[in-house]
Amino acid sequence: MSSDRIITEAPKAIEIAGKAKTVAVLGIKTEAKASQPAYFVPEFLQSTGVRIIPVPVFFPDATEILGEPVIRDLKRIKKKVDILDIFRRSEDLNQHLEDILEMDPPPEVVWLQSGISNREFEEKLAENGITVVVSRCLKVDRAASGFRAKF
Structure with a gap:
């Protein structure tokens, strides 16, 4: 069932975050916006060994x-992308759906950052075999899995 692929709870999200080696970040910002999550979350991930x-x-x-x-x-x-981490408004997600489904190889997981959710988008990804983590912070869950920043 596709809803089994939609993750909202900590234990499974933390497990996924802890195993990630390569993360593509859609909506990443530049160092000029270093105080915003779309920069400092991937910066933290990189400091823990994530590409x-x-x-x-x-x-x-x-x-x-x-x-x-x-x-x-x-x-x-x-x-191979373990996680496609998305920093986009919920209402903007569907414009990226086709591109995500055409990725070859597809991402194992699409991660929607805190506050981001779109049930239609999530269901379509899940129906296509992609696990979706909804409205969770990848930085928080990566840290909860035991990783610490190495700046």
Whole structure:
């Protein structure tokens, strides 16, 4: 059942966060916005050993974020992505659905940050075999799994 793939509770989310090695971040911001979660969450993840693939929606002049080359199109990611972490408004999620479903290989997990949810979007991903973590902070759950920042 697809609803088994929609995660909202801590134990499973913490387990997923603790296993991540590669995270693509849709909606990542640049260092100029370092005080915002769309920058400091991936910065924290990177400090715990996670490889970050930055996929900004804005910042057209950015070519690198967190020392990694920017990718502008999810379908251009050809590496295995453990988690696609999304920093977009709930109402903007559906515009990314087709691109996510066309990723090859697809992400194992799509992670919707705290406050982000869209039932239709979540169900479509789950129906296509993608686990979705809803409205949880990846930084908090990664830390809860035992990882600490190494700045």
